[in-house]
Amino acid sequence: MELNFELKTLLLKETFSIAYGNYDKREALLVELSHQNTKGYGECVAIDYYQIDLKNFTFRLKEIQSILEKQPVVHPKDFFHFLSGLNLHPFLMSALDCAYWDLFGKLENKSFIELNSLPSENLIESSITISVGNVEEQIRKIEKSKWNKFKVKCKGLDKHNVDRLLQLDRNLALDSNASFTEEDCRWLQENNEVQKFSYLEQPRPIDQYKILKKKGFANWMADEDCQDINSLEELIPYYKSVNIKLMKCGGLTPALEMIRKAKEQGYKIMIGCMTESTVGISAGCLLAGLTDFADLDGATLISNDYASGNFVENGRVILSEKLGLGIELK
Template identity: 80%
Template sequence: MELRFEIRQLQLKETFSIAYGNYNKREALLIELSHQNCKGYGECVAIDYYQINLQSFVLKLKEIQIQVEAQKIIHPKDFFNFLLNLNLHPFLLSALDCAYWDLFGKLENKSFIELNNLSAENLVESSITISVGEIDHQIEKINKSKWNKFKVKCKGLNKDHVEKLLQLPQNIALDSNASFTDEDCIWLQENVEVEKFSYLEQPRPIGNYNILKKENFANWMADEDCQNIDSLEELIPYYKSINIKLMKCGGLTPALEMIKKARELNYKIMIGCMTESSVGISAGSVLTGLVDYADLDGANLISNDYASGNFVKDGKIILSSKPGLGIELK
């Protein structure tokens, strides 16, 4: 097996604004695993509020390259156990895990769906993100869109803006990126109208969720508070829903286990994404038959997508019929 990697730049179609800041581009680390003329791809991206340094990942890949390339072709779950011994950051672990699933499926001539006996029917629709901005401009974007589901970013709570969003006929969720106060959360979860929002994501900074009450009207969804399977038990009293992102939890292999446990604990589940190319979105898309929500708009927000595979069109998840994760570089 051969390992290759390179840093690429993702350009946003327009300035993207969230409570953490504004950005026009993201750096992505593209990983390629190849064997017998088959190539599998994985990806992770530099997210500043996660303190991700892709150069450190490159150094780590150079350090472990001989070990990775010496591995025989084994089942992806066994390969993941090998990766666990290498002390990798979850973002890098995810890129390698996804690349191997893509490679293994191509070698076996089977899709990820077939390899895991998953359904390709009844896939949930993805939302598209509306970045922070003037409320009338946000509503204008929603009304002009062909998508059916929207995640509206906000920086702090403006009750008048909430009232305007609640009047819309579309399926709306809120994501404050941890910018709500305790008082904001109390007002929201005690307001019966807030039930109209499909979910309210990561209202408070990491670890500051004690004010949340899952039995009230707000469908609180944990994002940064829910990093991996170990987070699930502790969050039960506070969150009804969780956002699983492959980069946070370490890839497709742990995501499957996380979904299983989250179901046992009666969580609603979303498959989410960062700003990603179709490499990352192809991986997340294969899990959309197992969850309640999807937020896989990352590749739709960039202007220089360098891959094809599974994709999202106006919110609909379109799975490739090709083996593995169906990823090909353009």
């Protein structure tokens, strides 16, 4: 097996504004694993509020390259067990895990869906993200869009803006990226109208969630608070829903197990994404048949996508039905 990797720059179609800051581009690391003239692809991106340094990831890949390339082609779960012993950051592990699933499926002449007996029809629709901004501008974007589901970003709580959004007859969620105060959360979870939002994502800074009441009107969804399978047990009294992202938990292999456990514990589940190319989104799309919500708009937000595969069109998740993860570079 051979490892190759390359740093890429993803250019956004317009400035992406969230509570953490404003972004016109994202840096990405494309990982390629190849064997017998067959190539598999994975990706991770640099997110500043996760303190991701992709150059450090490339140094780490160089350190493990020789041992990784000596590995025989085994089942992806066995390969993930090997990766787990290398002390890798979950973002980097995700890129390698996804690249290996893509490679393995192509070598086995099977898709990821076939290999894991996953549902592939009647998939949940994805939301599209509406950046932080003037509420009237946000509403204009919603009304102009061909999508049916929307995740509206906000920085702090403006009750007037919430009221304006609730007046719309649209499927809306609210994502504060940890910018709500405790008082904001009390008001939201005690407000009957708030249950019109499909979910309210990551209201408080990490580990400051104990003000939340699961039995309130708000469908609180954990994002940064829910990093991996070990987070689930602690969050049960506070969150109704969790956002599972491949990069957070370490890839497709742990995501499958995390979804299983989250369902057992009664959570509603979203398969989410960062700002990613179709390399990353293709992997996430494959899990849409297992979840209650999807937020897989990452590739639709960029202007220089360098891959094809599974994708989202006006919210509809479309699977390519190709081998592996279905990824091809343009």
